[in-house]
Amino acid sequence: MKAIRYHEVGGPEVLRLDEVPEPTPGPGEVRIRVEAAGVNFADTERRRGLYDATSPLPRILGSEAAGIVDGVGPGVDAKWVGRRVVALAPRSYAEFATTTEEELLELPEHVSFEEAAGLLVQGLTAWHLIHTSAQLQQGQRVLIHAAAGGVGLLAIQLAKQAGATVLGTVSSEEKAKLARESGADEVFVYGGTASVAEWVRTVTQGAGVEVVLDSVGASTWASSLESLAAFGHLVAYGSASGPPAAVEVETLYAKSLKVSAYWLRTPHPAALQRRAREALGSALAGGQLRVKLGLVVGLEEAAQAHQRLESRATVGKVVLRVP
Template sequence: MSTTRTVIFDAPGGPEVMKIVERPVGDPGPGEVRIRHHACGLNYIDIYQRAGVYPLALPHALGMEGAGVVEAVGAEVTHLAPGDRVAYAAAPPGAYCDLRVMNATQVCRLPESIDFRTGAAMMLQGLTVEYLFNRTVPLKAGDTVLFHAAAGGVGLIACQWARALGIRLIGTAGSDEKCALAREYGASEVINYEKEDFVTRVREMTDGRGVDVVMDSIGKATFEGSLDCLRPVGMMISYGNASGKVPPFDLGILGAKGCLQLTRPTIFMHIAQREKCQSMASHLFDMVESGKIKIHIGQTFALENVVQAHRAMEARSTTGSSVLTL
């Protein structure tokens, strides 16, 4: 039986609670595959899980996406074969490792033109943008979207996707350098929220009308302001909690602010079925292979430096996507 290095944590807490252990890895069962990772992605959801915001049964491994080569497939797996290059975003966590047996449903063949680091960096973030722009609310050329954290991994993909669709994207970020990066990747306008009030600036940029859609992964710190940026009957998409969970609020506020719409989607509902997941991944791969989307990998860490990686993400000193290499 093979063994693998795996990052686990025994109790919620800061980056220091993570440790690397050796674990046995057996053969895949029905509906499963065994994957030898070349790289795995780092995402803010990993921090939520490690810190206990999204509780897991402990001890637990971390990591929601990876890329590598299929070593073996179990019975009933028909879309993959040993030797296939693959990438995935999937639950439960466990991608921070060399070798893994997992359900094959969300594992997708990775085109030869996309390297493993890019594959590991793009799946969770890219599929998130795919459902935000194509499956959450009807968007069309000429629509205006406010996108928070526009220089992050999801944000830079969103900037490019918006440009490809002819959507006006107003991006926010926390420094002039990050704002410049978001603009380089396709944001129509940018707001440095450390220097300017984003609500005031959005109203100025839209001549007082407000935006059609807000895409907000920040949560508590931006939620009320995001609502104030919407036009009447606009859509608020709250899809993350980087600053903490949005506290309970009176639904009547939505009516008072202009009959606003609100949704809280998750990627894992969208990719739960194999056919839909594969379709979404194919769309994402097509966008990358066409050159419309370029995956910006701002940081690369070795697996043994995972604590340093999490500290960098929490300090908001990263840009674009981050990956662990194996």
């Protein structure tokens, strides 16, 4: 089969389209004929050797796949064969990928494989940020950095459905438009004279926000803490601009602030993960949740997808269409 691998860490140019053996599903696993694979910022960090750096090379990238089940391993009901699915699946930048039966989410015909490939990694992250980590409540205010990114646009929609007021930060007017279309109540565009924290104080009439979701890290950390209301909660889930400064507990006392982190790869209770997956699938199928496809290119153009993602030239979800 064809697959995208890297044989050494480096820039997007290290990604190669290789011929490799097709995988075989093991006990409790299925094999998916991949139609679309999601691209995530973590993939670029793996390629650069900043994340999962001990994994042996060459390595096939990818962590989510949408397609059709074409085989099952021992212990899996053959009813899955031929069904349209999306799943968290390692090594999904390929024509075939394997994953466990528990990861499968069946897709209705009207949901495209490209949309579905944008649902799980970023959707589960957004869902758990809103419901598991922040436990956002109706009437609260949340500040979402990188609001026009894949997680950001989904988090806006989920936060609005939870009854929150949503503030977002973006880097351009085009991205601001997308954030507003997804439901953001107020959007800050970098480039003006005001700081994020000053803007938050203005739009909240001095109150601040109860929750901040921060995937940017170093460049936003201070403003995130400053934007919080008393008893507010900052949830970190990435560091696109670099690791943030160490938290000094003494600085948290004045407003009794809470700082935490979220990582999708942390082992989740099975029932909680199933509830999140089913909630996302149902919302996507019913039209209550929309996946914004910012860039869809062929498998062989994975290097271009990485370059565009790293340069912040994309919005929403980046997807590889697999021939």
